[in-house]
Amino acid sequence: MNKQIDREDLLWTFPGCPTTPGLQINWAVILCQFPCLRSLAKCEQNPLYHAEGNVWIHTQMVCEALVARPAWQAMNVTERSILFAAALFHDIAKPLTTQVAEDGSITAKGHVNLGAQMVRQILADLHTPFTIRETIVAIVRYESLPLWFWDKPQPLRSIVKASQVVRCDWLALMAEADVRGRICVDGTKLLETIEFFREFCQEHDCLDRAYPFSSDHSRFVYFHKEVADPTYAAFDDTRLEVILMCGLPGTGKDYWIDQNHPDLAVISLDRLRQQMGVLPTDPQGTIVQAGRDLAQGYLQSETPFIWNATNIVKPIRSSLIKLFAGYRARIRIVYLEVPLAQVLRQNRDRTAQVPAAVIHRYHDRLEIPDLTECYCLDYS
Structure with missing residues (x-):
């Protein structure tokens, strides 16, 4: 949800999120706190996209890439915790969804939606504040959008919709960490796509905020029509x-x-x-x-x-x-x-x-x- 974090939640931190000085990640502590992550080490990935190895290796690389980014380091402690938790759990459902075909190809269809549900429960068990919990869930659900938004039938609609539930600049930062946290042949192209995503969102004024519809009615009309213009100021005829x-x-x-x-x-x-x-x-x-x-x-x-x-x-x-x-x-x-x-x-x-x-x-x-x-x- 793209809702401002409540003032009383600004002191929330995620267990294991690295702090200054040093920003070192203690993986032993994290595995002790979240034993559900251990199964990631037994889950292989398609070497074409993840030559680094299993999901746990990838997860560690993603978290380390995130922590190394200046944009993450410039955030406040709660924002850093939100992104770090999303990075840690972004592939949590892969062990439950990964399948190896007869030809040896590896897929994990459905891991995003199932992962979002699993993350919600993990965070609920930690008594995570509702707005923060749902923000992390949204990042997990939309994390790959910066990589594929231009391939969608309506790219603008995809970012406008996402912006209603999560900040698109956070999605871009998460996607960048995901790409930097893997070994693949198309890494440079993917990073260029993420930068294009940032520019596209900025052009439409929804990079760090929800798309600014002219009214609640205009927003409702936009999302309840197959083809619509988000700039259209719909006449409010509600009764x-x-x-x-x-x-x-x-x-x-x-x-x-x-x-x-x-x-x-x-x-x-x-x-x-x-x-x-x-x-x-x-x-x-x-x-x-x-x-x-x-x-x-x-x-x-x-x-x-x-x-x-x-x-x-x-x-x-x-x-x-x-x-x-x-x-x-x-x-x-x-x-x-x-x-x-x-x-x-x-x-x-x-x-x-x-x-x-x-x-x-x-x-x-x-x-x-x-x-x-x-x-x-x-x-x-």
Whole structure:
């Protein structure tokens, strides 16, 4: 998320991040702190792109290349920790995704998305502040963008989107460390591509900040059209606001509504399940349709309301947002998060409990919303 680090988080540091003087990395301490990294030494890579050897060798080289860069050294301690953590874990999922074909070729398809999920859990276990945690996750997810953005169907769209969740200059620095931390035949070309990425982002005013849309409405229109111009100042014709709750069962969505908007109409899928006698483990099609029918009534009468459900994956949110936007609603997403242990404890206190196995499954599938989805996004 490209959100300014909160003042109270500015003293956060990552365990093992080297400090001055010397900036020496103590790999023995890091391996003791994070034993999950040991499997990287057993994971081979395609020698065409990684002649240096296994993933652990590459990871060490990337971290050392990052620490050597003047741009990294000029950062404050928290910013250095963010980039160092991303470098340390950027290939964490390769041992789980690497496959060796019959011809000896090595691939690791899917390691980026799985790695982002794994990094989120590692950092959550360290009680990392939310904004910092999600910034590191975003760097892991978008780290290769500076290398391949120009090959995408819409290069400008790719950097504008990325800039909404993470600083593009940090992505460039991370990508540069990744290239310098490997042995490959195309290293010089890759570094030139990264420099082009920096220049392209600077030209469009989103190198060290989120792309400056003229309004929230213009941003929403841009990301919800296949082809659009980010400079276009869209006329705001919205007629009402809809709040879309997001979070695991037991995170306190009902409590948040009672404390913040007790006056608004609420479409609660939990309440509909109780009324219709449907269990959380039963097929949910009839419940969702009943909720959508209620929503259409509110939308047609221009009555603001809250859609209260888990909404943990983007496809579900996208379907609802498309419905609401079709009636010219401004969509505000409220994402609530508490530690999983607390979720399970609070769920046990609910009148309508959700089976613990279902909560664990939801937790594994969770896709945290970002600003490309809505007009306004609140994290709590």
